[in-house]
Amino acid sequence: METKPNILLVEDDTATRNRLSKIIENHSELSLCGAAATHADAHRLLLADPPRVLLTDIGLPDGSGIDLINTIKKQGLTTEAMVITVFADEQHVFSAIEAGATGYLLKDSDAEGIASAIIDLIAGGSPISPAIARHVLKRLTPVSNDNQQTANQCGLTKREREVLTLLAKGLSYAEVATGLEVSVGTITTHVKNIYRKLAVRSRGEAVFEAMQQGLLNISTQ
Amino acid sequence: MKTNPTALTQLRPLFIFGIPLLCWLSLLQLHKSLPNDEFLVITSGLRLISHSTSLPDSNYKGWIAVNLSDDWWRTLPHEKEAWYRFEIDLAVAPDRLWGIYLPRAAVNAAAWLNGEMIGSGGQMTSPISINWNRPLYLRIPNGLLHPGRNELQIHLVSDLEGYGLLRPFYLGSDRLLAPYFQLRYFLDVTSVEVISVFMVTMSGFMGALWWLRRDSVYGWFAFSIIIWALHNLSLLITNPSIPTAIWWWFWYISVGWAVVGTVFFVSRFLNVIRPSIEHSVLISAGIGSLILAFSASNGYWLRWIGAHLWHSLILIFGAYSTYIVLHAWRRHQHDKELSWLIMSGLLVFSFGIHDWLVTNQWITRIDGLYIQYSAPLVLLVFGWILLMRFVDTLTFAEHLNRNLESRVAEQVAAAEVQHKKIRQLEQQQILAEERSRLMRDMHDGIGGHLISTISLIEGANPSLKEVRKALQVALDDLRLVVNSMDPSIEELETAMFDLRYRLNPRLKATGVEAVWQLDDLQDLAKLGPEYTLQILRIVQEAVTNILKHAQASKVMISATTLNSNLPDSQLKLVIHDNGQGFKMPHGPGKGLVNMQRRAESIGGRVEINSTANGTAVELALPLSKLDVDNTETSV
DSSP states (O other): OOOEEEEEEOOOOOHHHHHHHHHHHHTTEEEEEEEEEHHHHHHHHHHSSSSSSEEEEETTTTTEEHHHHHHHHHHHHEEEEEEEEOOHHHHHHHHHHHOOOOOOOOOOOOHHHHHHHHHHHHOOOOOOOOOHHHHHHHHHHSSSOOOGGOOSSSSOOHHHHHHHHTTTTOOHHHHHHHTSSHHHHHHHHHHHHHHHHHHHHHHHHHHHHHHTSOOOOOOOO | OTHHHHHHHHHHHHHHHHHHHHHHHHHHHHHHHHOTTTTTTOOEEEEEEEOSSSOTTTTTTEEEEEESSSHOOOOOTTTTEEEEEEEEEEESSOSSSSEEESEEEEEEEEEEETEEEEEEESSSSOOOOOOSSEEEEEEEEEHHHHHHEEEEEEEEEEESSTOOOEOEEEEEEEEEEEEHHHHHIIIIIIIHHHHHHHHHHHHHHHHHHHHHOOOHHHHHHHHHHHHHHHHHHHHOOSOOOOOOOHHHHHHHHHHHHHHHHHHHHHHTTTOOOOOHHHHHHHHHHHHHHHHHHHTSSSSSHHHIIIIIHHHHHHHHHHHHHHHHHHHHHOOOOOOOOHHHHHHHHHHHHHHHHHHHHHHSSSSTTTTTTOOGGGHHHHHHHHHHHHHHHHHHHHHHHHHHHHHHHHHHHHHHHHHHHHHHHHOOOOOOOOOHHHHHHHHHHIIIIIIIIHHHHHHHHHHSSOOOHHHHHHHHHHHHHHHHHHHHTTTTTOSSSHHHHHHHHHHHHHHHHHHHHHHHEOGGGGEEEEHHHHHHHHHHHHHHHHHHHHHIIOOOOOEEEEEEEEETTTTOOEEEEEEEEEEEOOOBBBBBBBHHHHHHHHHHHOOEHHHHHHHETTEEEEEESSSSSOOOOOEEOOO
């Protein structure tokens, strides 16, 4: 059997959960491996059979969707995380991204929009809204102007900054690709790297902070 | 009973002045009665009026018997020169050094013993040395006195007619007699020197105060005492380098001008300035000085005018000063300062009267003049008072400063409290405004949309598709409200970017090509969230209308700023589609009315032009009236 990417849905509102479940189940390229209403259930399901994509609401009755994303990173799972949000407001989405989410989904999107967002995510092309692009530009100040992506683990490359600057103006990937005279695929690659850097960056900061506070001990060998 | 301590307090100056004064006067009297059993006291002899510079013959018929003191003012008012002869009988020759002590031999004297000159007080011919107010002491060479009769001759000269004076004098052992001379010398000369130095110092100090503070009280005080000190020079200098006539003239006028200065000083000190009197004082003093100058060549007249007119005038000035002080004291009897002033004033005045009586020959001048001895106490009192005034002023100023400092501190504290209150109130007001804005936004937006959705559901045959659309509109509006509160969205440009990001997929899904021209917003200053929200709503409403009704294939959303940085600058937002347009047979629809209302709420205007080739919604917003923060333009 060929593997359709399986998705774990976590949403406490029954109507929304049912709607989203139906959309995923009915889509030919996606499969739903579970739907949970609480953090506890979701956690269990996540560890029992790590899905390809975790689609989670942030505010859960017994915890936060962000904790689930943290669990993925802690357990070293390959699961991609995506948060479901009503407003995509900076505060909510950005904390999720910093925890390791690589995309978000607006709850009021139509069926097609939801499915394509998930597929885009799997393909590596999570959408970046202007708000997120602005935030990333602010957070990841360039360390070098080098175009080489490997030059710096956390700093943005010049190209990535250009991509983000255009995204911050509300342009779509296609428009950005046209503006920079590259393919849409190149843009999605850039975006994926940006997400990765953001997560690395945030984890690096966390480690640094933990060391500062004496919570973490790294012995010199 | 209460008056007793006050009376005592007022009497205190009397004691403080009286005791040292009594000591001084008794010291002055001390020399008068030298013990008779130790010294020979010469009280009588013969006198010859002669201009001879050498010893006149004892056989001249002009020799007449005189008793000492011999005061020329009375006996020889027009003479300038005379000889005295005294016979001294000794049983045995003295076996030790003897001396002659002349307590007063004005203006200068030389002595011969048994035909041999034994000494003088200096220059005996014009300009003669002036020893008129100091004692002389001559040592008798050993062996000159012999048993039996000795003849002592004294040559007395005066450059001023009738000024000669010879007091009884003493012969005796040098060891015993010299100390009496030294005491007298100290009282006549050294003490006056000390006093004068003190006066000059005081004058300098007060003069500096006057110079620095331009307070005429200090100035006149300094003037008075420096003139007085100059007057004292006549008691200290024996060989002046100026002509004798000028010297004597200055002696007269200096004391007068010192008193004139005192009149001015006291008047200002007590703040009872009477210009007419002061003018009279100045004029009479000036005239008097001139008259004295004209009469200076004749010693008799100088002395006569000086004593009878000038000194009397001075006394009147002094009396006036004393009167002012007493008058002031009558009104403010409890003023300690005034009591001190009165005491010192009375002291000077009484010494002045003494000297006036002396110079007018109503009492003997053998004790000399007193006025110079009144200076130290007066100076101490006046100096002390002025110093205290100065110190009081300083203290008062410091007190004021401290007071001011504490008051400033209080005010600052009060202002801080006030400031805090104002800030709290401002914050409360901002919060209240923000809340009421949110209420308004909810009411205007999602509230209305939800109500119309409910109406839709309750209507006949509600279509789920319609309901979903209506709810989507409500959510979209709520999203705009949330967006407008996002602190990261401070500029309209950013907000428009977000709107583009959200609307573009929807337009694309409907097959509408969207062109956004937002470059002009780059330089637009921050608008408040209220403005941003209303502008976004207008654009969203216009785009929604296009999606709903226009059947357009293209829409252009452009923002332009006109006349930026000018008073009539404005923002122009145009949403232009190429759809079918619409007619308004029943007036503008609800959506259009809403847009108009929103524009007006932020001071703008919406115009809608619809033709068969498309519709243009145009928002014009004057920027100059906006409360925009122009200091932070977007980058």
